[in-house]
């Protein structure tokens with residue numbers, strides 16, 4: 411099986427604190443993995459290692475055809491290779507970091523134009539198509555400060571998609587939103603999953619994880635404690651730590 415994402419023996423410490431200890435994770439093409447676990451368990455660091463926003467201390471990371479080894483003896487990727495690798499993974503954070511002085515359309519065009527040297531007309535056509543897909547065709551000329559949090563987050567998703575990434579990584583993309591705006595962002599994520607995008611989603615929306623994710627990975631203290639089909643891990647967790655974590659959530663069904 412040729413996986414889309416393959417992480418092996420991944421390690422990362424900050425100072426004396428081991429934040430990721432020997433993480434092994436494989437994601438099949440088109441699969442959606444929900445990454446859950448208590449605060450501080452290393453979820454964000456793991457996503458950041460996949461995007462080289464954090465450089466691992468050891469292990470290997472592969473996304474599609476691009477891979478890096480961080481083990482002793484391997485050479486760390488140069489800035490250029492890092493940038494190329496990074497464009498394989500689109501990332502959406504809790505806080506939408508849109509450029510305030512650019513319109514919605516310009517925000518989505520920016521990456522292709524400045525990083526990939528795409529012709530403007532082409533970047534604009536792609537941006538308009540992606541903004542239509544996230545339901546924001548009527549906001550192309552608006553500035554970010556005129557948008558709701560849910561709309562901003564949908565622009566952030568369109569902006570990440572504009573780089574035509576192989577995989578999408580979501581780090582608590584709905585955690586900062588007012589409750590009534592969560593659904594519109596989850597809806598866009600659900601559509602992406604249905605289209606076959608390979609995704610890793612860090613989320614506290616356990617009901618969403620059960621419904622949309624193929625697999626759930628539960629992390630604690632820098633270790634993957636349990637993983638399996640979403641319905642099994644959420645419905646019948648095996649490990650005490652998973653049970654204890656899930657007992658904090660009310661899930662239906």
Ligand code: ADP
Nearest residue numbers: 424425429447448449450451452453454455456
């Ligand atoms: P999670 O996303 O599961 O809440 P994180 O990956 O953000 O966990 O953090 C895991 C641990 O690593 C925490 O103890 C956090 O304080 C620490 N940590 C994360 N990033 C850094 C950093 N850049 N420098 C020092 N410590 C960090």
Ligand code: MG
Nearest residue numbers: 453454455581
């Ligand atoms: Mg986090």
